[in-house]
Amino acid sequence: MKIKFLGQNCFLFTYKGKNILTDPFYNFQKEKSGFDIVAQKIDYVLITHAHGDHIADVKEVLQHYPEASVIGQPEICGYFAHPNSIDINFGGSAKVEDLKISMVPASHTSSFPDGTYGGEPCGYIFRYPGKNIYFSGDTGVMADMEMFPKLFGKIDLAILPVGSHYTMCARKASFAAAELLKAKKVIGCHFDTFPPITINHEKAHRLFAEKNIEFTLPKLGEEFEIE
Numbered sequence: 001m002k003i004k005f006l007g008q009n010c011f012l013f014t015y016k017g018k019n020i021l022t023d024p025f026y027n028f029q030k031e032k033s034g035f036d037i038v039a040q041k042i043d044y045v046l047i048t049h050a051h052g053d054h055i056a057d058v059k060e061v062l063q064h065y066p067e068a069s070v071i072g073q074p075e076i077c078g079y080f081a082h083p084n085s086i087d088i089n090f091g092g093s094a095k096v097e098d099l100k101i102s103m104v105p106a107s108h109t110s111s112f113p114d115g116t117y118g119g120e121p122c123g124y125i126f127r128y129p130g131k132n133i134y135f136s137g138d139t140g141v142m143a144d145m146e147m148f149p150k151l152f153g154k155i156d157l158a159i160l161p162v163g164s165h166y167t168m169c170a171r172k173a174s175f176a177a178a179e180l181l182k183a184k185k186v187i188g189c190h191f192d193t194f195p196p197i198t199i200n201h202e203k204a205h206r207l208f209a210e211k212n213i214e215f216t217l218p219k220l221g222e223e224f225e226i227e
Helices: 027-033 058-064 074-080 143-152 171-179 201-208
Strands: 002-005 012-014 020-024 044-045 069-072 085-087 095-098 099-105 124-129 131-135 157-159 185-189 214-216 223-225
Touching: 002 185, 012 044, 058 074, 069 074, 074 085, 099 143, 124 143, 131 143, 157 171, 157 223, 171 185, 171 201, 201 214
Parallel strands: 020 044, 044 069, 069 085, 131 157, 157 185, 185 214
Antiparallel strands: 002 012, 002 223, 012 020, 095 099, 099 124, 124 131
8 A cells, every 4th residue: 555645634645546536635635645636546535523624625626526425424525416426424434445444533623714613523543454544544543553553453653633723632642542553653744734733853753752653744745655
C-alpha cells in the first residue's frame, strides 16, 4: 500500500490499483503538495466526519470522478446524495479488493459548515493480508483505542492527529500509540495547517522517541510505502 500526505487529514491511499482519497481538503495547500486531482483516477472517497477541513473538496472530486464511491456514515452519504455511496456505521466495513475498511469510533464532533448534522465522527481500520493500519480521523485519547489491537490484531501503523487545540497533541498521541494501540510506527497529521494547530516539531519527535515509537511528520506531497 502507498500513502501520500496531502495536508490536514487528506491522504491518498493506493492499494492494488485502487485510489482511496480521505477527507478531501487538498486544494488548501496544493501549491506545496503538487497534487492535481485530474492527474489520477479516484475510486473511493473515505470520510471521517463533516467538518469543513475534511469535506471541502468532496464535490470537486465527484465532478471529476462521478463513478467514485463515497464511504462514510449514513448522514454524510445522505448529505452528498451521491448515487455510488457505501453508507456504513460503527461495526460495519467496506471492501476494496481484499482490503477491509472497518469504521471505529472517534472522540470529536461532527457537523457540516451549514450546520447540518454530520452523524458521529469516526476513524477506520484498514485491514489487508498481514497488515493493520489505524486511520484515526480527528480524535482525542479514548479508552476504545485499547480494544483495537485486541479486536483487529497488531496495529502496524497508526495515523494520528498531533496538532492539539481541536485534537490530540503529540504528548497525548504518543501516549495513545504506546499505551493503548501498542503501535510502534506513527504518521502524524492535522498539524501546522492553521495557527491554532502549529506545533513544535522537535518536541513532537522527542515525545515519540521517548516511547520508542518510529514517528514521522510528513511533508506535503510526501509518499510512503507500507509493505
